[in-house]
Amino acid sequence: MSAPIIEARQVSRWYGLVMGLNHISFDILPGITGLVGPNGAGKSTLIQIITGQLKPSSGTLTVLGHTPWNHPPTLARLGYCPEKEALPEHLRPLEWLTGLGLLSGLPRQQVGPIASASLAKVRLREADWGKRLGQFSKGMRQRVKLAQAIMHQPDLLVLDEPMNGLDPMGRQEIATILKELAAQGVHILISSHILAELEPLCRNIMILNWGRVMATGARHHIRSGLTDWPEQLTVLCEDPEALAALLFEGGHLLGFDAHQEEGRLTFRIKDPQGFFPQWASLVRESDQAIHEIRSGNRSLQTLFNKVTHS
Amino acid sequence: MMNLLPDLYEHWKGQARGIWHRRLAVAAQAFRSVWSNKWVRHLSLAAWVLCLGQSAILFGVGQLLVKDSVIYTVVNQMDAQPRALVGGLVSWILERPDLSVSSTYGLCFYYFTRWFQPLSLVLVTLMIPSLISQDLSSRAIIIYRSKALGHGDYLFGKFMAVFGLLGFVWLLPIMQAWLLGCLLSPEWSFLWHARLALFQSVGFVVASITFLSLLAMGVSALSQREKATTVIWLVLWILGHFLAKSQGEDHPWLAYLSFTHILDQWAIQLFNPSAHVSQLMENLPILGSFTSLTERWMRFPTAEGSAPWVGAAIMVGISLIILKRKVKPE
Numbered sequence: 186m187s188a189p190i191i192e193a194r195q196v197s198r199w200y201g202l203v204m205g206l207n208h209i210s211f212d213i214l215p216g217i218t219g220l221v222g223p224n225g226a227g228k229s230t231l232i233q234i235i236t237g238q239l240k241p242s243s244g245t246l247t248v249l250g251h252t253p254w255n256h257p258p259t260l261a262r263l264g265y266c267p268e269k270e271a272l273p274e275h276l277r278p279l280e281w282l283t284g285l286g287l288l289s290g291l292p293r294q295q296v297g298p299i300a301s302a303s304l305a306k307v308r309l310r311e312a313d314w315g316k317r318l319g320q321f322s323k324g325m326r327q328r329v330k331l332a333q334a335i336m337h338q339p340d341l342l343v344l345d346e347p348m349n350g351l352d353p354m355g356r357q358e359i360a361t362i363l364k365e366l367a368a369q370g371v372h373i374l375i376s377s378h379i380l381a382e383l384e385p386l387c388r389n390i391m392i393l394n395w396g397r398v399m400a401t402g403a404r405h406h407i408r409s410g411l412t413d414w415p416e417q418l419t420v421l422c423e424d425p426e427a428l429a430a431l432l433f434e435g436g437h438l439l440g441f442d443a444h445q446e447e448g449r450l451t452f453r454i455k456d457p458q459g460f461f462p463q464w465a466s467l468v469r470e471s472d473q474a475i476h477e478i479r480s481g482n483r484s485l486q487t488l489f490n491k492v493t494h495s
Numbered sequence: 496m497m498n499l500l501p502d503l504y505e506h507w508k509g510q511a512r513g514i515w516h517r518r519l520a521v522a523a524q525a526f527r528s529v530w531s532n533k534w535v536r537h538l539s540l541a542a543w544v545l546c547l548g549q550s551a552i553l554f555g556v557g558q559l560l561v562k563d564s565v566i567y568t569v570v571n572q573m574d575a576q577p578r579a580l581v582g583g584l585v586s587w588i589l590e591r592p593d594l595s596v597s598s599t600y601g602l603c604f605y606y607f608t609r610w611f612q613p614l615s616l617v618l619v620t621l622m623i624p625s626l627i628s629q630d631l632s633s634r635a636i637i638i639y640r641s642k643a644l645g646h647g648d649y650l651f652g653k654f655m656a657v658f659g660l661l662g663f664v665w666l667l668p669i670m671q672a673w674l675l676g677c678l679l680s681p682e683w684s685f686l687w688h689a690r691l692a693l694f695q696s697v698g699f700v701v702a703s704i705t706f707l708s709l710l711a712m713g714v715s716a717l718s719q720r721e722k723a724t725t726v727i728w729l730v731l732w733i734l735g736h737f738l739a740k741s742q743g744e745d746h747p748w749l750a751y752l753s754f755t756h757i758l759d760q761w762a763i764q765l766f767n768p769s770a771h772v773s774q775l776m777e778n779l780p781i782l783g784s785f786t787s788l789t790e791r792w793m794r795f796p797t798a799e800g801s802a803p804w805v806g807a808a809i810m811v812g813i814s815l816i817i818l819k820r821k822v823k824p825e
Contacts, residue, residue, distance in 0.1 A: 290511030
C-alpha cells in the first residue's frame with residue numbers, strides 16, 4: 186500500500202467558541218480523492234489547513250511528509266485553486282500568472298512560456314489573454330484559477346469546487362485534464378458539492394460532517410463497511426420472479442420486490458462479499474436475458490446521504 | 496480520448512529560485528501596481544526635479560564660498576551687509592573649511608530633506624489602496640498565501656515595494672543632490688567636509704521611510720475597501736497634524752498621534768540645526784544684522800528626547816498587529 190500523502194492526527198480547529206474541525210484523524214492516499222460534505226462540514230477549514238493558510242488549534246497534519254504551516258518548501262509542492270473569486274481584476278491573465286510563477290520560484294526566462302502553456306492547458310482562448318480579469322466570465326475566471334494552481338507543476342493539487350461556473354463542456358474538459366494530471370503522477374484533492382462530478386473522477390473519498398470525518402477511503406470499502414445497510418440491486422430481466430426464486434434458494438437475499446409486468450426485480454443482498462463473485466454464474470444459471478443491472482445504493486450520492494444521515 | 500494537453504506543455508524540472516527572488520517578485524508586483532498610477536509617476540518626476548533644484552542651490556552656496564566666483568563678484572557689487580556676509584564666509588572657509596562646509600551643508604540638508612516629506616506623504620496616500628487593500632478586496636491574498644512563501648515573506652515583499660518607491664523619491668534624490676552639490680562645489684574637499692550632512696540625511700530619510708512604509712502597510716490592511724484606506728490615512732495625517740499643532744502644548748502626548756510631528760522631532764534630533772546656526776553665528780558675527788533671517792533660523796522646535804521614538808514604536812507596533820490580524824485568508 187502506498188504511503189499517505191496527507192496524514193492528520195487528532196486535528197482540531199476552533200474559531201472562538203465554534204469548532205471548525207473536531208479531533209479528526211485520517212490518511213489520504215495517492216491519486217484523486219474527493220472531499221465531500223454539506224455546507225459547514227469543515228471542508229474549507231480542512232483545505233485551508235492543508236494548504237498552509239491556517240494552523241490547526243491542536244493535533245498534527247502533514248502534507249507530503251511535512252507540516253504545511255509556514256513551510257515554503259512544502260507549499261512549493263502544492264497547487265491550490267480556491268472556491269472564492271480570488272483574482273485581481275485590474276490584471277491580465279498572463280501578467281498575473283507570470284507574477285505568480287515568480288512567486289513559486291520559476292526562473293524569469295521560463296515563467297512566460299510556462300504561464301502561456303498553463304493557460305492553453307485549461308483551454309482559455311488565446312484571444313482572451315489580453316483582456317483584464319475583471320472582464321472575464323465566471324467560467325473563464327475558474328480556468329485562470331486552475332491555471333495558476335497547475336503552472337508550477339505541483340505534486341499535490343488542492344481544488345475547492347473547481348467546476349463552479351463552468352458549462353457542461355467545460356466541466357468535461359476540466360475533468361479530463363484532472364485525470365491526465367493524475368495519470369502523470371499528480372495527487373489531487375478535490376472538493377465539490379456536485380457529487381455526480383466527483384463520481385467518475387474519484388476512487389477515494391472523504392466525507393465530512395459537523396467537523397468530523399464520517400468516512401474515508403475507497404468508495405467500495407466505505408460501502409462494505411456499512412453493514413447495517415444492505416447492498417441493493419435492481420435488475421431488468423425477462424422473468425423477475427424466476428430470478429428471485431433462484432437467488433432465494435441460494436440464500437443470497439434479505440428481501441426482494443418483483444414486478445413481473447415491468448420485468449423488474451429489486452433485491453437486497455445478504456452477504457455482498459460472497460454474492461458478487463457468484464453473480465455472473467447465477468445470471469447464467471437463470472438462463473434468461475438480463476437487460477440492465479443498477480446498483481441501488483452504491484452511488485456517491487446515496488453513500489453520502491447514508492453516511493451523513495441526510 | 497482526445498488529448499487536451501497541448502504539446503508545448505511539459506513538466507518543469509528546473510531548480511526553483513530562492514526565497515529572496517520570491518520576495519522580490521512580491522515587491523515587483525506591488526511596485527508595478529503602484530507605478531501604473533500616473534500621479535505616482537508625476538510625483539516621482541517632481542521629486543527628481545526638486546533634487547536638481549537643490550543641487551543648483553548647493554552650487555550657488557558653493558560659489559559664495561570662493562573669492563573669484565561669479566556669484567561672489569555679483570554679491571560684492573550689492574549692499575554692505577551681503578558683501579560682509581559673503582566676505583565672512585570666504586574668510587571662514589579659508590580658516591576652518593571643515594566647520595564652515597559642515598555647518599552650511601548640515602543646515603541646507605535639514606531643510607532639503609524636509610522638502611521631500613509632503614511629497615512622499617502624498618505618494619503614500621496614492622499608494623495605500625493598491626498595497627494590501629487591493630489584494631484583500633480581490634481575495635487574491637488567498638492565492639498568494641498558498642504559494643511558496645513564509646507568512647512574513649508576502650509582507651516583507653510589500654514593505655520592499657513601499658520602501659523602494661519612497662527611497663526612489665526621497666532617499667535617492669537627496670543623495671543625488673548631495674553628490675551633485677559636492678561635485679559642483681569649488682573644491683573636492685567639500686565631499687569630505689560635507690559627509691556629516693549626508694550621513695544625517697540618509698539616517699533621517701531611512702528612518703522616516705521605514706516608519707512611513709510600516710504605517711502605510713498597516714493602514715492599507717485595515718479595510719478591504721480601497722477608498723476607505725485612503726480616507727483613514729488622510730484622517731491620520733491631517734487630524735494628527737492638527738492635534739499636534741493646536742493641542743500639543745496643553746497635552747503633549749497628543750502630539751505623538753501625529754506622524755508628521757514625530758518626523759519633525761527626528762529631524763531636529765538628527766540634524767541638530769540649532770548647533771549649526773550657533774556655529775554660523777559665532778563665526779560670522781555679521782549674521783546678527785540679519786535679524787529677521789536669524790530669528791527665523793533660530794525658531795526650531797525643542798527636541799523632545801525619546802518620546803517621539805516611543806510614539807513611533809507604538810504606532811509601528813499597532814501597525815504590525817493590524818498586519819498580523821488582517822492579512823490572512825478569511
